[in-house]
Amino acid sequence: MANAKSVKIHVIYYSMYGHIAQMAKRVQKGVEASGAQCEVFQVPETLSQDVLDKMYAPKKDEKVPVITHDKLRDALINCDGIIFGYPTRFGGMPGQMKTFWDQTGGMWMKGELLNKPFSIFFSSSTQGGGQETTALSSLSNFIHHGMIYVPIGYSCKQLGEMNEVHGGSPYGAGTLAGQDGSRQPTALELEVAEASGKHFSEVAIALKIGREALPKKEAATPSVPQKAVQRDRV
Template sequence: MKILVVYYSLYGHVHRMAEAVASGIREAGAEAVLRRAPETLTTEILEKMGALEAQKTFSHIPVCTLDELAEADAIIFGTPTRFGNMCGQMRQFLDATGQLWQQGKLVGKAGSVFTSTATQHGGQESTILSMHITLLHHGMVIVGLPYTFAGQSSIDEMTGGSPYGATTIAGGRGERLPSANELAGAAFQGKHVATIARKLNNK
């Protein structure tokens, strides 16, 4: 069983979460395939944003193709938040899936979302929920992060995570890396999606 983790990461926070999601998928005995959404910014702009160096750490991850979406047994999407919504790169990528929609290629597949925001209330839930709309139009079966992940109820620290999906808080300048609890939530989500996908696919 193959589960695709498609994400866009600018400074590496979503990439780290994607790696944790993949570890959870593998723990469930499924194959995890990491893919990036296509970049829309020029190298010059990325350099001015101070993101070029960070992107070198995950530049080896191939860019996702539409065929890979159709072939996967389940898809988990990761995106940073932009004003309470998914980033433009992910939006543009999903906007190119019209043919898959027409052919019903994603109908019945498990779909899930995780995200990163600069601040604690920077749109973590709205980003995931608004992205669910696109997945529902594709006929996907939405899978979130259940409260059986105990770390979601933690009040010992500032932490991301919601029943809609795993999240991390990056800080206003991207100075905060995903915490152990946030990475554990991402891994739990990956394992949970793999478990649901196996039931949906009778594998």
């Protein structure tokens, strides 16, 4: 019988300037607070080091495994739920994450991600930088796979905090990076990230327990079309 410890959640992110990487660690903390297992991965970089240097992007965290093509299927399928994190790019998913999803056609054809729960967290340079549109515009990738969206909603009271400027919305946890990337995730934003990980995991745990409690369907006896029967008699 499933329990919290038997549930495995994967956190998969892309982070150029480190904001999403910081949020991912707190999301992981929230997942583990629910009793579930958690592994964190990052998607491959698609920009050259020369371009990254010109954009003043810091070095990636080498301790976080990169999902190379041969590990793609394992990272997406061998878990009970996935939390994705990525920054906004003009109100949408960044190219690095889109490239990652463009490799999942084979899984889509087989329906291997059908009914798998997922959630999103994000970052933007400004308050109007497109955090909610990023969530909305990226949903098509998940919907085509038949995955189940688990937003944070207002399960975390800090989202309603009005005494300071902060990222995040009912669509997911979020942080504001500032136009030059110098602003770092605040204590409040990190609390929301942690709460989102815990909330998502609790839903994933309930889904797995519920599915295993359902009676197993007996294999249906193949029905033979009447026309085929008539042909056999001729």
